[in-house]
Amino acid sequence: DAGVIQSPRHEVTEMGQEVTLRCKPISGHNSLFWYRQTMMRGLELLIYFNNNVPIDDSGMPEDRFSAKMPNASFSTLKIQPSEPRDSAVYFCASSFVLPPLHFGNGTRLTVT
Amino acid sequence: ELKVEQNPLFLSMQEGKNYTIYCNYSTTSDRLYWYRQDPGKSLESLFVLLSNGAVKQEGRLMASLDTKARLSTLHITAAVHDLSATYFCAVDMGKGGSEKLVFGKGTKLTVNP
DSSP states (O other), X not given: OOOOEEEOSEEEEOTTOOEEEEEEOOTTOOEEEEEEEETTTEEEEEXXXXXXXXXXXXXXXXXXXXXEEEETTEEEEEESXXXXXXXXXXXXXXXXXXXXXXXXXXXXXXXX | OOOEEXXXXXXXXXXXOOEEEEEEESSOOSOEEEEEEOTTSOEEEEEEEOSTTOEEEETTEEEEEETTTTEEXXXXXXXXXXXXXXXXXXXXXXXXXXXXXXXXXXXXXXXXX
């Protein structure tokens, strides 16, 4: 299995621009998670889906963030407009029924 | 709100020595996970602890869970340089099926020759 695939690996953008991060979970997994990692705050859960349905988005920082999972093999996390404080590594992870979660390689986002 | 605290946050040790990393959490949970992260890399699952008294071992690492004390430990035996990484514990907040994990801040381990 190829594992959880995220794209892009690196993204550099200017403040105010829209950013879209993409994730392909492991085939057969029914839960998908978006985490954000920063030095100051560590790993924070932003949102998770079960069977393509958003279950808990309480970690989404504000309305500028949105996430979708149109089918079992694809999810997006969008930031619009982006701000410098959004700079972080964003991880997507998937699991089947129960953890452990299988993490992708992350997208390193830099907003200047 | 579930809080997960690890200590120490930074650990520098010599090869061949033993040490323990602690993970405390603030609310009832029977499921705890340990992950390893190398610099600039993803998180790799190390151990899954699913009940009180669970103990898992892999090589020089051994993890245990005491749900009554809300404490998990990750014990390192005779450390080697390859164990240098950041180690995270994560606690499952949910009941039943796949649920969200709350992570500790991580323990950055450096093993010196």
